[in-house]
Amino acid sequence: MIDLLLDPNAWAALAALSVLEIVLGIDNVIFISVMVSRLPAAQAKRARQIGLALAFVFRIILLFTLTWMMKLTAPLVTVFGTGISGRDIILIGGGLFLIAKATHEIHAEIEARDEPTAGDEAVVGKAFLWVVMQLALVDLVFSLDSIITAIGMAQDLEIMVAAVVIAMIVMYVASGPVSRFVADHPTTKMLALAFLVLIGVALVADGFDVHIPRGYIYFAMAFAAGVEVVNVIAGRNRRKRKTLRTRGRTEE
Numbered sequence: 177m178i179d180l181l182l183d184p185n186a187w188a189a190l191a192a193l194s195v196l197e198i199v200l201g202i203d204n205v206i207f208i209s210v211m212v213s214r215l216p217a218a219q220a221k222r223a224r225q226i227g228l229a230l231a232f233v234f235r236i237i238l239l240f241t242l243t244w245m246m247k248l249t250a251p252l253v254t255v256f257g258t259g260i261s262g263r264d265i266i267l268i269g270g271g272l273f274l275i276a277k278a279t280h281e282i283h284a285e286i287e288a289r290d291e292p293t294a295g296d297e298a299v300v301g302k303a304f305l306w307v308v309m310q311l312a313l314v315d316l317v318f319s320l321d322s323i324i325t326a327i328g329m330a331q332d333l334e335i336m337v338a339a340v341v342i343a344m345i346v347m348y349v350a351s352g353p354v355s356r357f358v359a360d361h362p363t364t365k366m367l368a369l370a371f372l373v374l375i376g377v378a379l380v381a382d383g384f385d386v387h388i389p390r391g392y393i394y395f396a397m398a399f400a401a402g403v404e405v406v407n408v409i410a411g412r413n414r415r416k417r418k419t420l421r422t423r424g425r426t427e428e
Contacts, residue, residue, distance in 0.1 A: 190335050197322060197343035199394060203375050204231055204318045205347050206368050209355040210281065211307050213365060219304050224351055227311035232344045234319035239336050263320060264383040270317030271379030278372035285366055364404055371397050
């Protein structure tokens with residue numbers, strides 16, 4: 177352990193892996209933010225905390241089962257000349273779930289369905305449980321992808337654990353503002369859902385050994401998010417100017 181603390185290569189590996197884990201965690205944060213946006217504020221905060229806690233627990237458990245994890249990469253069956261491993265099956269299943277869930281949520285937004293209110297306790301309780309179950313499923317998929325990436329980048333378990341802890345702290349800090357922003361801006365929520373479809377497609381492709389560079393996806397997400405922020409600011413300024421003009425006419 178002391179050797180790792182004094183090894184500059186270990187610190188470089190920790191920094192690189194931490195950044196990568198944070199980037200990979202973006203998908204997780206987006207899904208959690210979208211899922212909790214339909215719950216009342218108090219329930220949404222609890223669901224978000226549970227989702228992040230499950231993501232952390234799954235990552236740590238998977239890190240300490242490295243032997244089993246490596247077996248997941250061994251081909252189980254061959255489909256059209258492509259070996260499909262246990263990891264591939266989980267990624268394909270998780271990707272299809274993301275696509276189906278995001279499409280369902282997009283449809284719900286278009287249909288403008290009513291969301292459960294705090295007074296509907298039975299409905300809210302069922303919705304909360306259903307959200308937590310879905311968060312657990314998707315957390316497992318994202319954790320698997322994240323930890324296999326970590327195994328490929330670092331050899332020391334201590335570095336992997338430290339990188340995961342750092343990434344989870346950043347995810348926890350970022351999840352609140354991201355969730356509030358998504359809940360307050362419907363167009364942003366639709367954008368997040370569209371990206372979840374894209375991420376689902378990327379996971380399915382990875383399952384079939386067709387790698388879509390994540391850099392392209394994250395660049396598109398960052399660019400679209402930047403445009404959306406500008407749009408939100410422009411809309412806020414338009415409302416302010418309209419309010420000032422209305423107030424000016426009233427005073428006249």
